[in-house]
Amino acid sequence: MTRLIFLSALFIAFLNINAQQQDIETFLAGKNQITYNKINVPGNMYSSSYLIFITQPLDHNHPEKGTFRQRIWLSLKDTINKHPVVMITEGYSANRNYISELARMLDANQIIVEHRYFSESAPDTLNWQYLTVEQAATDHHEIINLFRQIFRHKWITTGISKGGQAAIYHRAFFPDDVDVTVPYVAPINFAREDPRLYQFFHKVGKKHERKRIHDFQKLVLEKRDVMMKMMQERAALKGWTFRIGYDKAFDIAVLEYPFSFWQWGHNINSIPSDTASDDEIFSNLIAVSDFSYECDQEWNKLKPFFYQAYKEIGYYSYVPGDLKPLIKGFDKDTISSDIFAPGGDTLKYTPQTMRFVMESLKKHNPRIIAITGESDPWGATSLIVDDIPNAYKFVNPEGCHRTRIYNLPDEMKNEIYKLLKEWTGFEIKKL
Numbered sequence: 001m002t003r004l005i006f007l008s009a010l011f012i013a014f015l016n017i018n019a020q021q022q023d024i025e026t027f028l029a030g031k032n033q034i035t036y037n038k039i040n041v042p043g044n045m046y047s048s049s050y051l052i053f054i055t056q057p058l059d060h061n062h063p064e065k066g067t068f069r070q071r072i073w074l075s076l077k078d079t080i081n082k083h084p085v086v087m088i089t090e091g092y093s094a095n096r097n098y099i100s101e102l103a104r105m106l107d108a109n110q111i112i113v114e115h116r117y118f119s120e121s122a123p124d125t126l127n128w129q130y131l132t133v134e135q136a137a138t139d140h141h142e143i144i145n146l147f148r149q150i151f152r153h154k155w156i157t158t159g160i161s162k163g164g165q166a167a168i169y170h171r172a173f174f175p176d177d178v179d180v181t182v183p184y185v186a187p188i189n190f191a192r193e194d195p196r197l198y199q200f201f202h203k204v205g206k207k208h209e210r211k212r213i214h215d216f217q218k219l220v221l222e223k224r225d226v227m228m229k230m231m232q233e234r235a236a237l238k239g240w241t242f243r244i245g246y247d248k249a250f251d252i253a254v255l256e257y258p259f260s261f262w263q264w265g266h267n268i269n270s271i272p273s274d275t276a277s278d279d280e281i282f283s284n285l286i287a288v289s290d291f292s293y294e295c296d297q298e299w300n301k302l303k304p305f306f307y308q309a310y311k312e313i314g315y316y317s318y319v320p321g322d323l324k325p326l327i328k329g330f331d332k333d334t335i336s337s338d339i340f341a342p343g344g345d346t347l348k349y350t351p352q353t354m355r356f357v358m359e360s361l362k363k364h365n366p367r368i369i370a371i372t373g374e375s376d377p378w379g380a381t382s383l384i385v386d387d388i389p390n391a392y393k394f395v396n397p398e399g400c401h402r403t404r405i406y407n408l409p410d411e412m413k414n415e416i417y418k419l420l421k422e423w424t425g426f427e428i429k430k431l
Contacts, residue, residue: 024080028050031146033056036050036052045107046075051073053120054069054072055068060138066123067123068124070116070143071114073112074109075097077107083106083108084153085151085154085156086100086109086111087144087178088163090113091159091160091164091166092162092301093114093118093301094118095119101431105405105420105430106156106428111143113139113143115304116131116135118304122304128342132353133353137174138173144174154180157171157178158182158183161186162186167182168183168186168188172361180368180423181368183368183383184372185373185401185403187382188357188383190351190354191351192349193315200380201258213261214323218326219281220257220285221327224326224328228250230278239297247329248294251335253285255318255323260288262376263377266288299340306337306338306341306342307341309341312349312350312353314354320333320335358384367390367423371394371403371405374399375398376400376401378401379395396412
């Protein structure tokens with residue numbers, strides 16, 4: 001009898017899942033702006049997953065100006081209306097389906113959204129004027145409005161780095177769209193090249209650590225001839241080309257070293273001494289600041305980012321200081337990263353965008369849990385929550401750009417669990 005009851009329950013569950021899939025597919029098929037395919041589910045917590053393309057206007061204020069297709073990954077629980085929704089606003093491409101930390105914690109349905117102008121979500125013609133913070137936020141607003149027709153529980157938006165920025169921007173333009181937003185390691189820059197990022201490198205870590213990084217940069221530049229030869233060999237092996245030339249690419253890689261070192265949490269003891277072999281020195285350089293960042297192949301993927309950086313969301317430049325005599329590709333005291341932006345130094349930065357974002361957040365006071373790392377350079381320009389009572393910021397004292405909820409100190413994790421449970425009404429699966 002027990003076995004019969006079990007099999008009956010299993011059969012009913014199968015019928016429910018099958019009926020739900022039919023309902024979802026009927027919903028998707030009934031939307032003219034959507035095409036979709038059923039795909040394999042990530043992990044083992046979902047009953048079905050779909051790759052979706054939704055047609056979006058290039059300009060939400062003037063739909064007649066054209067459209068593009070935006071890529072979305074949708075993953076569903078077996079009973080979708082008993083679960084919340086976690087929507088991930090990617091800041092770049094979204095080339096795969098996966099399960100986010102928050103979706104696991106909340107046992108949630110999940111939507112991953114690729115950012116406009118990246119990868120499969122790029123329009124046929126890259127008309128840069130439509131790549132704005134507001135247009136991207138409106139993309140997210142339209143997706144939420146569409147899927148609210150089937151997901152009626154709590155909604156949580158989240159994203160990492162530029163994806164976290166996108167989640168914050170969305171809340172500024174559409175504060176009532178969702179219930180909670182959890183941005184990870186997301187900066188809010190207040191200038192074309194925010195000076196807080198310069199100041200960060202004068203105080204991060206300990207004085208002897210900062211000196212060791214600086215001395216390594218100097219060592220690499222002094223060994224320029226042999227390092228350059230190794231760089232060219234590596235570029236040939238990888239198929240990399242450099243429109244900016246080898247000297248500029250080499251200089252930027254060396255100047256980028258401190259930013260990348262702290263951002264990704266490298267070990268100070270891994271830095272070779274001046275008695276190390278050339279191979280050891282080069283291996284450490286590329287382990288921390290490889291030349292892929294400067295190559296044309298990566299630049300073609302990241303052009304939309306650099307346009308946004310120098311138009312609205314801000315970035316950083318390099319100050320060689322006493323390394324300047326060893327620099328060959330540049331002769332300026334400050335080297336701007338706008339060399340990578342379409343339009344370069346002709347782009348006019350719009351400070352009003354970030355001012356609006358902060359003013360809107362202060363006015364509407366949305367529920368936000370901002371997570372950052374103390375050693376992450378982007379933590380220097382992380383969200384200021386002082387005048388937003390419902391916004392909480394958690395700074396991992398040993399964290400870098402890899403900071404997530406699971407690797408926060410227990411006290412912080414428990415406070416986040418408490419907030420999420422209070423704000424969503426759902427039990428939280430602890431990490």
